[in-house]
Amino acid sequence: MRIYLIRHGEIESNVKKIYAGTSEESLNPNGERQVVLLVSRLEGKGISRIYTSPLTRAVETAKILSQKLKIPVIVEKELREILLGPLDGLSHTQVIAQYPKVWEIWTKTPADLRLEGMEPLESVQQRILSVLKKWSLSHSEETIVAAVTHLAVLRCLLLYYQGRSLNDYRQIEIFNANAFAFDTELLRSDQKVHLRLVEEIRDV
Numbered sequence: 338m339r340i341y342l343i344r345h346g347e348i349e350s351n352v353k354k355i356y357a358g359t360s361e362e363s364l365n366p367n368g369e370r371q372v373v374l375l376v377s378r379l380e381g382k383g384i385s386r387i388y389t390s391p392l393t394r395a396v397e398t399a400k401i402l403s404q405k406l407k408i409p410v411i412v413e414k415e416l417r418e419i420l421l422g423p424l425d426g427l428s429h430t431q432v433i434a435q436y437p438k439v440w441e442i443w444t445k446t447p448a449d450l451r452l453e454g455m456e457p458l459e460s461v462q463q464r465i466l467s468v469l470k471k472w473s474l475s476h477s478e479e480t481i482v483a484a485v486t487h488l489a490v491l492r493c494l495l496l497y498y499q500g501r502s503l504n505d506y507r508q509i510e511i512f513n514a515n516a517f518a519f520d521t522e523l524l525r526s527d528q529k530v531h532l533r534l535v536e537e538i539r540d541v
Contacts, residue, residue: 338479339521340469340483340484341379341382341384341481342516343375343402343483343516344515344516345392345513346367346370346371346372346398346513346514347364347367351513355428356424356426356428356429356432358418358425359420360425362394363393364397368394368513369401374514375516376406378541382481382518384406386408386409386411387408387482388472389410389416389485390414390417390485396485399483402485415464416490418487419456419490420455423452424439448504448506458489458493462503466494469519473521473522473523474523491517493506497532498532516536517536
């Protein structure tokens with residue numbers, strides 16, 4: 338099957354460099370514009386449905402796509418953003434001031450970070466891979482879907498696809514309303530999800 342994985346449109350926390358995490362925040366006007374532009378790049382792709390994270394910014398993104406493409410939206414809780422614990426809602430400068438040791442690990446070896454209430458990157462990666470495996474088992478090879486998710490989820494998936502360490506997490510650049518189309522295959526030999534990147538949409 339083919340999956341268009343999409344980062345939600347812009348919110349004010351993105352502009353202000355605040356960790357939004359699992360907080361609820363609506364798209365700003367620029368975010369709405371980004372998603373409308375993305376629609377024009379997704380038209381004619383044969384997408385049959387849109388899965389979305391339950392967070393407001395993702396749901397709003399999915400609804401714009403749904404209305405324009407005239408396809409249904411399905412909420413998938415495992416597409417949510419990383420749990421950030423005490424960092425949720427803080428700006429980068431606040432994290433540096435309040436949690437300097439955490440910031441050092443987060444910027445140098447993020448895969449090693451263990452903080453109460455915060456989801457390890459390995460867990461985020463396994464979560465999205467489990468979702469892709471579930472979809473691969475429940476849909477035919479010809480099925481094409483879209484899924485609206487978040488920065489951390491997409492970074493972890495791209496690192497898996499590229500065969501890179503999760504410590505390269507911060508080296509992956511993904512902007513709002515960027516999309517990545519993967520063909521997925523679940524092999525009987527190892528029961529792992531195998532990915533082939535077929536398209537990137539970054540210029541919205």
